[in-house]
Structure formats: structure tokens, C-alpha cells
Amino acid sequence: MIGILAGLAISWLLLYLIEKRSLLALGFTPVSKRLLQFLIGFTITALLCVFTQYFKAWTTGAVWAFNESVTAELILHSFWWDVKSVFTEELIFRGAILYILIQKIGRTKSIWISDVAFGVYHWFSYGVLGSLLPMVLIFIGTGLMGYAWALAFAKSRSIMLPFGFHLGWNFVYNTIFSQGPLGELVLVPQGGTEINDWISLLNFLTGMVFVPIIVYLFVKFYVRDEKAVD
DSSP: OHHHHHHHHHHHHHIIIIIOOOGGGGOOOSHHHHHHHHHHHHHHHHHHHHHHHHHHHHHHTEEEEEOTTOOHHHHHHHHHHHHHHHHHHHHHHSSHHHHHHHHHHOHHHHHHHHHHHHHHHHHHHTTOTTOHHHHHHHHHHHHHHHHHHHHHHHHHTOSHHHHHHHHHHHIIIIIISOOSTTOSOSEEEEEOOOOOHHHHHHHHHIIIIIHHHHHHHHHHHHSOOOSSOO
16 A cells, blocks of 8 residues: 555656646546446456466366355455555556656657566566566567557546556456465366467467457557547
8 A cells, every 4th residue: 555655646746746737647537437447448358367267277178166265355355455566557657657758758659668668577577587588478468468558548548447457457367366476366277287388378379469469459449539638
């Protein structure tokens, strides 16, 4: 929570000093419209994550089983952890800095800067710095997603749509399918066989290339291009 408050404070300071704007420049209002955008983004990536996890299970012969030891308290704790981590990242990569960059140098260059920064950031968060192939793969996957989410911010003029995209993916991936750092939660994999390099590549392409492309196409063709901040 301290991280979110600090992020909001720094965002307000940057917006006020550079653009003479408040935090509302990040598109938190009108509330009903922004909540709808958040829910749409959340639903799209949540469904895409479900697809990728079941596709991966199908390629390995594994099945997803309900974890009988999970509790509502653990799920809520994990959800709140996802909310805090995701919103903090959104404030950094699709928040005040991206807003200011768009005003100063235009949308296209700003989106690419956000995209590259998001990809490089995940070298550190995934702990792959120094390993060439993982660095390339992580940069491609997270960079593509970062581009789609930055475009969503630029077109909607709101942090809420990319926040929904980001949280929908992370919550389902981390909490529902127990793939995050908090251990086994709602569903756990059972069985399955070791996969070869080609199947691993196919699963990577499905989750880290196919999904960002689908999100990008949705943003490009179905998100209205706002001409002014609400």
C-alpha cells in the first residue's frame, strides 16, 4: 500500500510541476465509464489466460485440479497482492510519465519508450539479466504486451483500461492457476509429461506472442480514440 501511495504522490507531483494537471489527467473519471473499461480489459485478458493455461495443460497431458486446502482468505490476500503490484507498475509505465511524454513528444515515440522500458524492467523482475536467450524471449513477450497496454492508455486517455488488462492476466495467472510467487492457490496442475523444446516454444508463443497480439488488435480496432482527457 505504501508503494501505491508513493506512486500516486510522485505522479501528482510530476503532473503538477510539468503539465499543471492533477491526478485526474490519468483518466479516473467519469467513474462509470472508467470502471466499464477496467472490467472489459480484465475480462479479455482473464479469458485469454484461461485459454493459454488449458492449452499448455493439453500439450503436456496435465490436468488442473482444485486445491482443497485453499481458503477465501488466501485468495483475497493474493488478489490484493496482485492489485498492489499491478497498479504500482501501471503508475510507472502507463501513468504520469507516459502522459507527459505523449504531451511532449507525441504518441508513437512515447508508446515505444514505454514498451522498451517495460520489457527491460522484466529482465530484473524475472531475474534473467545476463542470460541472453531468456532476455530476448522475455523482452519480446513483455514488450509486446507493454506496447498494447501503452496504446490502450494513449487511445482511451485513461490508466483504467491497461490496469484492467494487466490485473486480469496477473490475477488469473498468479491466483487462479498458481503460477505466481505466492505458491499453490485455487488450481494446481496434476500429471503431465516433460515437454520438448518445440512444445515449450509453442507454449511461449501462445502466451507471450498470441495474447499480446489479440489485445493489440482489440485496442487498435475497438477502443475509441479519445481526443481530450475527461
